Amino acid sequence: MTKPTDQTTAYRTGTGTATDDTDSTDRADGTDRTGRPEHAGRAGRSAPPRPRPGPPAAAAPAPAGLLHRTGRACARRPWLVVALWLLVLLAVVGADRAWGGRYEDDFSLPGTSVQTGAELLDAHGGPKAAGVPAQIVLSTGGGTLAAHRAAVGTVRDRLAGLPDVLSVADPLATPGALTDDGRTGYFTVRFASSPAAFEKTYVDRVDRAVAPLRADGVTVEYGGPLGQLDRPGAADRASEAIGVGTAVVVLLLGFGSVAAAAFPLISAAVGVAAGLAALGLLAACSDFAAVSPTLAVMMGLGVGLDYSLFLVTRHRKLLHSVPDPAEAAGRTVATSGRAVLVAALTVAAALAGLFASGVGFIGMLGVAAGVTVLTGALAALTLTPALLGLAGRRIDRFRVRRPVDEPDGDGDVWHRWAALVARRPWTFLLLGTAVLGLLAVPALSMRLGHVDAGASPSSYTERRAYDLVSAGFGPGANGPVTVVVTLDKDGTDPAGRARLVDGLHRALTGTPGVASATRPAPTPDGALLVSTVVPDSAPQDRATAGLLHRLEDRTLPEALDPYGATGYLTGQTAAQQTFRNVLAERLPLVVGLVVAAAFVLLLTVFRSPLVALKAGLLNLLSIGASFGVVVAVFQWGWGAGLLGVHESVPVESYVPTMMFAIVFGLSMDYEVFLLSRIREHWLATGDNQESVAAGLASTARVITCAAIVMTSVFLAFLLSTSTVVKMLALGLGVSVVLDATVVRLLLVPATMNLLGRANWWIPARLDRLLPRLDPEGAAHPAAEGAGA
Incomplete structure (x- = not known):
């Protein structure tokens, strides 16, 4: 900022703190080298009076930042931004339809014993070395399959003539493919690629091929990847619809405004659609797991709604003091938009840490989730301000009840709650820690493994095929x-x-x-x-x-x-065991890298080692608790039947690694938004206790609504046909609930009150070494920007 001509004290806009231009020891962010606001007082120097809001008339205006200019431009040219998003969306969706790839599981582990064995079989023409096998299981119930020899031969020839089929092994001519009593047998069909990734219409062709056996009264069920293709497809669509529907209700009740509910939904939907199409294009040149699109939708909807919601909430608050809606949108993106950017980068960094596992399957799942997180953030930072510009000052014109904003005073329920926690911080710290510790106890008995078709509902053909093989050949025949x-x-x-x-x-x-x-x-x-x-x-x-x-x-x-x-x-069973062992061995490395990356990011943003360390430790506690809930439900069977899982199953080998990266990133989202507002008040007042209360109060409504929205999106995927998706949905949903309640309402205010001014301490040398990244920017952008 240009120094005033009378050499008087110049006040920084946005923080409400004063800086003395003649004191070169002061930091550029308006705090001294101890991290305290300057007006909090120094030895040998009296604290200056509280500055008036905004810059003094004599001060030369500073140029508006990039985020501020971007938000303002999007709000002033809303139809151009909307048109560009529609063009981009049509382009990527069209490209995905034309050139998009398939999703299929690839558990290959180069350099391992199981991979070496598979490569040796391929190299030396071993039996059944080529293609992807799937079983078509036959059962007569009475009599023998030999009595249906003609139909078996006809079906064999029809199956061999289907596209992508390499070979068909006849149960009547293949040793070991028929039970001793002759009543149960199976075709082994080898496909050029995994049929789980085929179009659903392929099942209709298989149905027509096996029709002669069914006409003869023979039971026919599909196992392996062919059975996965025949799963009901409506459940995942229902999950998305339920998640979006719940979000609408929560947003309408929470904020009372139709626009406040509609804008986050539009932004999130566009971001998810663009991200999914981009993921499909990436799948054409890289291998992505079958669960990738479901995970991408789950993450994209959750964070996309949250990011846009934070912006809409801040914008509605700024409209009370900023006459120009476009300028209010610019200030919104310059402030809360920075927090969105930091939060999205934190989630992306956590997901990128999955590559530390050394397993491409896991790393690419992180990419799948990260794509929609980033497109959701991009939509929030550009499309949301454009929609706000379209609404102008009429954002609350259509309402279902009186719209509400962040509290202005200190008498609301959240201020009173923060004061209660401040009076008894040790009590609430111990209470919150005990709750999370108790929930985490089941995680100590976690057993990793692979969830096979035996955990699917009996209405699925893959489960019926699994049961027929188990009854006829023994349970191990499903995993030779x-x-x-x-x-x-x-x-x-x-x-x-x-x-x-x-x-x-x-x-x-x-x-x-x-x-x-x-x-x-x-x-x-x-x-x-x-x-x-x-x-x-x-x-x-x-x-x-x-x-x-x-x-x-x-x-x-x-x-x-x-x-x-x-x-x-x-073979598949041995590969899954090796996969599990490798992930269990490398999980500590993933945890260490993700926590370290998040610590450095938070340290850079908030200039406080203790705040960054505290955030990491509290997130580890909430993650442990969510692990415990997953173990209790799926492994111990507590309430699993309510979720459509009717037997105890191990925790899928890659679920803990995925959950850790995702949960850690999402937890940091709320941490960044809450701490940003606390730090903003700290820089303005120098009062730690009041800053904690004010930060908690100003973010309480929006974080609570955001958490309910994200939880509803995650828990809606409990309707998925995949047990693994159910595990991820429950774990992520529980983690968000715990983070928004126990962590945010108990542990964060308790620890920050106990630490007091030490929250904002940073060694001077470390402060000089770290780059500067302010998540909230200036609360009041430059006068030039205001008047432009």
């Missing part, structure tokens, strides 16, 4: 394991190979937990031996995980080491 053995030159000797084969077969069948094992057979080139092991327990059971460890650590080394041969376990 392939043993691949490489042979050295001694192993190629006929006598030595015969001894190796006999010894390996005895070792495999004699291993506790093995229901059956085929005799090891050579590949066509004789370089490998291959055996199929069927566990006596279901794929998701703890006993199956124990069996795989025994096979890998004891059975194979003891049987193969004397011959200089090496064994590998591969």
Whole structure:
């Protein structure tokens, strides 16, 4: 700011703090090197009087910042902004329809034993090495499948003629594909790519192909990825509709204004649609999991509604003191818009930390969620001010009740609550910590694994196929394991190979937990031996995980080491176990990197090591509590039936890692918005207790409504057909509730009152090293901007 000509004290706009231009030791943000506002007093220097709002007449105006200019320009040219968004939306959606890719799970783990075994099978022409297998299970109920030989042959030929089908194994001609009583069997159909990613209409073609068997009275069910394709598709759409509907009700009741409810919905919907289309284009050149679009919608709707809601709320408040709606929109984006930007970058940074797992599947899930988070933030920062410009000062013209704003005085319920917490901070700190600690207890018994089709509702064909295979062949038949053995030159000797084969077969069948094992057979080139092991327990059971460890650590080394041969376990069940082990091993690294990144960001924004450290610790507490709820419901079975899960299941191996990154990022959203307002009041008053109360009061309504909206969006996805999506939905919904209640209403005000002025302390050397990033900007942008 240009120094006034009379060399008097110049007051910074927006903070209400004074700076003495002749004192070079003062910081540019209006605080001294201890982080206190200057008018809070210094040794040997009296505190200046409280400045009047706004800059003095003699002060030269500072140029408006980029965010302020962007918000103001969008509000003054609203139809241009709306048109540009529509053009972008049409372009990316059209491009996605034309060139978008498919979503399918890829659990490959380069460099691991299970991946090496799969690559060896492919390289040496091992049995069933090509394509993606899926089972079509047949059951007669009475009589045998042999009595339907003609229909079986017809169906086999029809299936082989379908697009993307590489081969079809006939149950009447394939060893092990028919039960001893001949009543249950299965086709093994190998597809060029995962049928789970095919168009839904593909199921109709499969239905027509198997019609002769159904006409003969044979039960036909689809297992594996083909069964996943045949899941009901309306549930996820219903989840989205319920989430949006709940958001409408909450926004109308919370703010009373139709515009305040409509603008966040429009902004979030546009952001999600653009993000999903962009994700589809990325899927054409990168591998994304099948759950990616659902996760992207969940995240995009949640944060998109929140970000736009924060802006609309601030704008309505500024309209009371700023006559020009476009200028009010500019100031809104310059203030709360910065908090939106910081919050979105925090979420994106947390999601980027998923790449530290070293597993591409997990990292790309983070990308999928991050795309809609960023497009949601971009829509909030540009489309929302454009809509506010269209509304002008008539934003509350259509209302369902008297519109409400942030409180102006100190007698509201939130000020009284903050005063109560300030009087008994230790009581509320211990109470909040106890609640989160109690909820986190089940997390200590978390068991990672893979949720298979056995957890699906019985109305799904994949579950019925799973049950038919379990009843006819045993539960382990749903998760066989392939043993691949490489042979050295001694192993190629006929006598030595015969001894190796006999010894390996005895070792495999004699291993506790093995229901059956085929005799090891050579590949066509004789370089490998291959055996199929069927566990006596279901794929998701703890006993199956124990069996795989025994096979890998004891059975194979003891049987193969004397011959200089090496064994590998591969197949879907073994891959999922390895996937789980790798994620469990690398989770601490992901946690460390995400927490460190968030700490540095908050330290840079709020210039306080204690505030940044406190935020990280409180977020870890709330995350632990949400983990505990997920374990209690899905693993312990407490209320799982209400969610459509009728048996105890392990926690899906990648859910904790995903939940941590997402929850940590979302928790930081509310932390940034709350702390931004507390810091704003601290810079203006220097009174820590009053700043905590004022910050809590000014954000209480909007954060509460935002939390209800986001929670409703997440919990609506409990209707999803995927148990994994249900886990994520419950965990994320619970975490938002805990963060908006226990953390924000109890722990944050209690800790900040206990720390007092130490909240804003920062070592001088560290303060000089850190870049400056103010999340709220100037509360009152430059006069030049106002008058422009």
